[in-house]
Amino acid sequence: MSFEESQALRKLQRLSSTKGVQYCSVRPYLLFPTLMANLLVLYNPVCGAGNAKKAFDERVIPLLKQHGKVPDSIVETTHVGHAGEVVIEYLHTKPGPLTIVLGSGDGTLHEIVVALYNATFDVAIEISVVLVPSGTANALYWSLFPPQETSQAKSESPSRALDAFLSQSPVFPRPLTFAVTTFPSATGTVTSVAVVVTSAALHASILHDSEALRSTHPGIERFKIAAQQNITRWYDATVKLHPSPGSQSVEIYNPKAKRFEAWETEGEVELVGPFAYFLSTVNVDRLESAFRITPLHSPGSSGTTLDVVIIRPRRDKTIVDAEDVSRQAFAQKTTEVLMAAYQDGAHVGVTYGEEGESVLEYFRCGGWEWLPTSGDAHAHLVCVDGEIIHVAPNSTAECTATRKISNVQLSVVA
Numbered sequence: 001m002s003f004e005e006s007q008a009l010r011k012l013q014r015l016s017s018t019k020g021v022q023y024c025s026v027r028p029y030l031l032f033p034t035l036m037a038n039l040l041v042l043y044n045p046v047c048g049a050g051n052a053k054k055a056f057d058e059r060v061i062p063l064l065k066q067h068g069k070v071p072d073s074i075v076e077t078t079h080v081g082h083a084g085e086v087v088i089e090y091l092h093t094k095p096g097p098l099t100i101v102l103g104s105g106d107g108t109l110h111e112i113v114v115a116l117y118n119a120t121f122d123v124a125i126e127i128s129v130v131l132v133p134s135g136t137a138n139a140l141y142w143s144l145f146p147p148q149e150t151s152q153a154k155s156e157s158p159s160r161a162l163d164a165f166l167s168q169s170p171v172f173p174r175p176l177t178f179a180v181t182t183f184p185s186a187t188g189t190v191t192s193v194a195v196v197v198t199s200a201a202l203h204a205s206i207l208h209d210s211e212a213l214r215s216t217h218p219g220i221e222r223f224k225i226a227a228q229q230n231i232t233r234w235y236d237a238t239v240k241l242h243p244s245p246g247s248q249s250v251e252i253y254n255p256k257a258k259r260f261e262a263w264e265t266e267g268e269v270e271l272v273g274p275f276a277y278f279l280s281t282v283n284v285d286r287l288e289s290a291f292r293i294t295p296l297h298s299p300g301s302s303g304t305t306l307d308v309v310i311i312r313p314r315r316d317k318t319i320v321d322a323e324d325v326s327r328q329a330f331a332q333k334t335t336e337v338l339m340a341a342y343q344d345g346a347h348v349g350v351t352y353g354e355e356g357e358s359v360l361e362y363f364r365c366g367g368w369e370w371l372p373t374s375g376d377a378h379a380h381l382v383c384v385d386g387e388i389i390h391v392a393p394n395s396t397a398e399c400t401a402t403r404k405i406s407n408v409q410l411s412v413v414a
């Protein structure tokens with residue numbers, strides 16, 4: 001154990017005697033995985049506005065060195081999928097706890113997660129990620145470190161996760177929940193894994209269309225342009241929600257009582273379409289720094305649950321048919337709800353009329369199935385952390401929350 005590690009261990013022992021903090025002296029790497037682990041620095045030079053290389057060369061790597069953290073390896077990704085390849089190769093060459101200082105957006109982390117899912121490890125793997133937000137949306141980073149109110153509070157540092165990692169205090173990485181989605185088809189089953197968002201309907205269409213706008217609109221405005229292109233669309237599908245493990249019922253949020261309540265019947269809940277919006281998250285309450293789409297998620301929660309938000313136009317009593325005029329009219333409602341998500345998650349309280357029902361249906365569950373109606377091509381798009389996957393004809397997408405994949409526990413420094 002290095003001097004720095006033994007100092008930190010002594011500090012925790014002092015804490016445990018004065019404040020009742022639990023610690024275990026047998027496997028100190030569980031307490032200090034980020035101190036004692038191998039260190040890999042990995043960044044994507046093309047994500048976001050393309051600034052990661054400069055930030056890493058000029059700030060992140062010098063800061064690590066100043067704090068005595070010498071990376072075993074520094075890798076700049078050179079192609080799609082490279083980040084996952086690097087991490088798997090690294091783990092096979094150097095088994096043991098690993099800390100990754102990752103300069104990217106959510107998409108590069110997603111590639112690492114999918115690579116871990118597809119890998120085989122004989123021993124348990126523990127990985128801690130120090131996020132340096134460099135992408136367009138950085139949903140996971142902003143959920144862990146919400147924007148600070150005052151300009152004084154804003155740090156000069158490239159990452160508050162990096163600050164925590166470099167500080168002298170013990171670091172307690174937060175384990176991530178995985179949303180594993182399977183796509184069965186006649187030719188085999190495709191599986192993908194999210195640590196942020198899995199969606200269909202409007203959000204999947206936005207992600208699908210916004211990719212074509214990346215070169216002309218590198219910032220988040222490309223999502224708004226793609227939203228305008230799809231806002232009047234309805235998606236024909238049926239959804240089944242499943243309770244989380246150990247729970248009898250799916251839960252739905254009651255905005256008047258301000259609490260989640262058990263659905264009226266136990267077991268599976270079936271919801272008929274059409275849908276304007278269908279989106280589920282794990283680990284996050286927002287998809288951009290200010291877009292708090294699942295604001296009831298609490299970052300420290302330890303359950304294996306998904307927060308699912310849904311908008312169904314036919315719940316609006318003023319919508320009597322599916323004609324263009326009705327779709328245009330309902331698009332205003334969808335826009336109102338989504339814009340309210342930028343007001344600190346105020347969309348949860350938007351109702352049909354003053355005393356009407358909530359426009360948003362906000363569920364908490366262990367998993368869901370999305371069954372698109374054949375003939376509706378757009379309803380067959382599913383987004384898994386930005387990756388777009390097509391549901392096969394007459395098939396489904398089935399998503400389940402879980403804490404472990406392939407013998408891997410993945411945590412983020414927060």
Ligand SMILES: Nc1ncnc2c1ncn2[C@@H]1O[C@H](COP(=O)(O)OP(=O)(O)OP(=O)(O)O)[C@@H](O)[C@H]1O
Pocket residue numbers: 044045046047048049077078079080081082104105106107108109111134135136137138139386
């Ligand atoms: N050298 C490279 N050249 C081209 N593409 C790359 C390279 N390295 C990584 N990529 C790809 O860049 C894509 C975008 O990265 P990422 O999703 O992390 O950033 P983003 O889309 O800007 O941010 P966010 O996901 O937070 O919106 C990834 O899907 C990854 O496959």
